[in-house]
Amino acid sequence: MGFDTLLGNTRLKDNLISSLNRGHISHFYLISGPAGSGKHTLARLLSAAILCSGEDKPCGRCVPCRKVMENLHPDVITVEDPEHKTVAVKIVRQFREDVFVLPNESDYKIYIFPQELGVEGQNALLKVLEEPPKYGVFLLLTDNPEKILPTVRSRCTELKLQALPEALLKSTLQSDFPDAGSQDILAAMVRSGGYLGQARQLLQEGTAAPPQTVDFVKALSAGDSLLLVQTLAPMEKWKRDELAQILGNWLEILETALACRSGGQAVSPLARRLASRCSSRDLHGWILKLRKARDYTLSNVSPGAVCGCLSHMLN
Numbered sequence: 001m002g003f004d005t006l007l008g009n010t011r012l013k014d015n016l017i018s019s020l021n022r023g024h025i026s027h028f029y030l031i032s033g034p035a036g037s038g039k040h041t042l043a044r045l046l047s048a049a050i051l052c053s054g055e056d057k058p059c060g061r062c063v064p065c066r067k068v069m070e071n072l073h074p075d076v077i078t079v080e081d082p083e084h085k086t087v088a089v090k091i092v093r094q095f096r097e098d099v100f101v102l103p104n105e106s107d108y109k110i111y112i113f114p115q116e117l118g119v120e121g122q123n124a125l126l127k128v129l130e131e132p133p134k135y136g137v138f139l140l141l142t143d144n145p146e147k148i149l150p151t152v153r154s155r156c157t158e159l160k161l162q163a164l165p166e167a168l169l170k171s172t173l174q175s176d177f178p179d180a181g182s183q184d185i186l187a188a189m190v191r192s193g194g195y196l197g198q199a200r201q202l203l204q205e206g207t208a209a210p211p212q213t214v215d216f217v218k219a220l221s222a223g224d225s226l227l228l229v230q231t232l233a234p235m236e237k238w239k240r241d242e243l244a245q246i247l248g249n250w251l252e253i254l255e256t257a258l259a260c261r262s263g264g265q266a267v268s269p270l271a272r273r274l275a276s277r278c279s280s281r282d283l284h285g286w287i288l289k290l291r292k293a294r295d296y297t298l299s300n301v302s303p304g305a306v307c308g309c310l311s312h313m314l315n
């Protein structure tokens with residue numbers, strides 16, 4: 001298994017594997033990268049690799065690996081404070097006492113810090129960083145390594161996660177979301193900055209689409225004519241081909257929603273939302289209006305006039 005479940009990041013994984021194979025385990029790792037870049041996945045894999053008793057570490061099959069993956073290993077401890085934005089100093093101090101209790105069943109005791117530590121918390125941690133017990137391994141996760149005090153950072157081995165290569169991101173999203181339209185996949189790729197976790201979230205929530213499309217669907221499904229006007233007003237200044245393209249997308253979503261209401265497979269989350277909240281009759285009426293609007297746009301009617309006309313489509 002190795003580090004395969006963390007996609008991309010080939011160089012980082014190669015370096016890590018070769019240093020682990022040489023028996024080099026740092027006391028402190030700083031795992032950095034934006035939201036959705038795989039920090040938690042890497043922290044789990046690294047913990048499993050350190051405790052693994054099999055080959056091709058982490059093997060994913062031995063008892064320690066399985067316990068780590070199921071979050072049941074007594075020597076892998078997460079230090080967090082869900083009630084606060086940064087971990088309270090009190091909690092860091094409790095952890096500091098726990099560090100000097102020997103591991104339960106392994107040669108190591110691994111602490112994962114998934115949440116930001118404030119300056120005070122980092123200073124409290126520093127005492128451990130200065131004289132760590134030989135079995136202690138500490139994994140600090142951060143969106144932004146600049147927030148880490150230089151005195152802390154200088155003691156850490158940095159593992160910086162990168163965006164996925166375009167082709168890998170695209171093929172992964174296509175296989176995870178076989179029903180998503182190519183437009184949505186593309187939008188999720190761009191808006192996520194190449195980070196898989198973010199792209200997945202956008203597609204799951206149905207918010208990968210451009211904000212105008214999300215608002216259009218919201219307005220229709222809630223019968224909110226003000227939101228519709230607000231969405232369309234800035235689009236009056238769009239270029240004709242831009243407008244024709246988004247109207248084409250909207251039409252596709254409405255048609256999918258209508259098909260969905262007559263028993264078709266639910267496809268995009270936006271179409272599903274419309275299908276669950278609007279009648280077939282409404283959907284059909286809107287499709288006719290949108291088709292007309294798109295045809296007007298293509299036959300030289302100004303975007304201003306088309307958007308003005310569409311702002312009344314709920315009436």
Ligand SMILES: [Zn+2]
Pocket residue numbers: 051052053054055057058059060061062063064065066
């Ligand atoms: Zn293993």
